[in-house]
Amino acid sequence: MTSTALRSRAWKLLEMVTTPLLPSDYLDLVGPLRAGADLRGRIEAVHPETGDAATVVIRPGRDWRGHTAGQYVRIGVDVDGTRLWRAYSITSPTDRRDGRITITVKAVRDGKVSNHLIRRAAPGTLVRLEQPTGDFVLPLSAPAKVLFLTAGSGITPVMGMLRDIDFDDVVMVHCAPKPQDVIFRGELRDLVAVGKLRLTEVHTAADGRLDIARLGELVPDWAERETWACGPAGLLDAAEDHWAGHGVRERLRTERFRPVTAVAGEGCAGVDGGEVTFSTTGRTVAADGATPLLAVGEEAGVLMPSGCRMGICFGCVTPLRAGAVRDLRTGEITEAEPGVLIQTCVSAAAGPCDIER
Incomplete structure (x- = not known):
């Protein structure tokens, strides 16, 4: 009898012994991150960033394929006995030496997963993972001049890019209600101090929302820069109109955390639900x-x-x-x-x- 046949027979015997479970179910108990298992990750730390945001450090399973800066990952989290799936941008560099990844989560009002991850998730917690995806990424060769236009948690995919690549000339305009609400503020200030970033913060609680027409004042050469923008729909809508109006729409890439919704006009079928x-x-x-x-x-x-x-x-x-x-x-x-x-x-x-x- 060949070794392959012996292994097959041994596995069938194990299945008989472990029924109704499978041998793989027991392997998952002792090696949940093993190769060949459903892709999981183990939470190893949760680091507060602001009063309502935290970075979650995750050790992914062995079948994790790696990501490209700017991509996101879908995570399955068990909350009160129910598995819920959410998508979060990966904020760690692609070549992190310890093989861990990070997501940075901002609490959403009544958000079951975001509040659970920030306030209740403990080291050792297992989560389900899918392979990373998303096309809000940089080209193979970083452009000579870059502009990042972000607001709120829209800074998260961009932070993954900043941590991954040394840019020659990068400017960021970031909006948040107050200075203490700026996620990664300390790290951003460090990049400014060593000349790797030019940063403009717009504090909307005091200054109001960013008027996109001010870009000419804040970043005089904005139209010459390849731009990545991520944030609320209002900001992205205004940016798309602004870039298109100046004939440089092809230089703007946007990432939306919520879909663009059609406004139901009068008489639109189904508007009443x-x-x-x-x-x-x-x-x-x-x-x-x-x-x-x-x-x-x-x-x-x-x-x-x-x-x-x-x-x-x-x-x-x-x-x-x-x-x-x-x-x-x-x-x-x-x-x-x-x-x-x-x-x-x-x-x-x-x-x-x-x-x-």
Whole structure:
């Protein structure tokens, strides 16, 4: 009998002994980060950054493929017995010597995962991981002149870039309510002190929101710079209009943490919403025409898979059994028919509907 056949027979015997579990289930207990297991990570530390933000240090499993600066990772976190998935930018450099990665999380009001990671997650906690993804990254050769335009937690993917590459000429304009709300402020100041960064902070609590027309004053050569912008939708919308208006739209890359939503005009089908039935759990709730079905389900206590929550990763795809929904980004109506799938994070009720959850 060959060694391969012997191993196969031994494995089948183990399966018989461990039923209803599998041998791999026991291996996961002693080696959860081993190669070949479902990709996991172990939280090793949580470092406060501001009053409502913290950096989480994670040791990824052996099958982690590495990331490109600016990418994000989907993380599955068990909160009160329910596994919830969220996407966070990776803030560590790509060549960190100890092989760890970091995400920097800002607490969201009523955010189950963000508040759990910042205030309750302890070293030793295991989380699920997916391989990194995202195209908000630098080209292979960094441009000679770079501008980073960020606000709030929009600084996180950019920090991954700053930690990864020595730029020749980089300027950052960052918006936050108050000086103490600037994530990574100490490290940014250190980069300024050694001449690796020119930084302008806009403190919106005192100065109001950044008027994008001020860029000519803050960064006179902004139109000559390759720009990466990340932050609230209002800032990014204004930036896209500004760059397009000056004929340099191709020099602007944006990263949105929330989808661009279509404004429902008067008479738009489905704007009034309707009753949503979650057929698997048997729950029916009323929903308006502007709230994502993902949020409707979570509020009703229905287990709703999710990831990026902005229509990119397709982690929330669910069958639509009956009725119709409206895509919050485009206003397009999708009606139920056999095999139709919808993204619950960017779809709202367009009348009564039934989704398979």
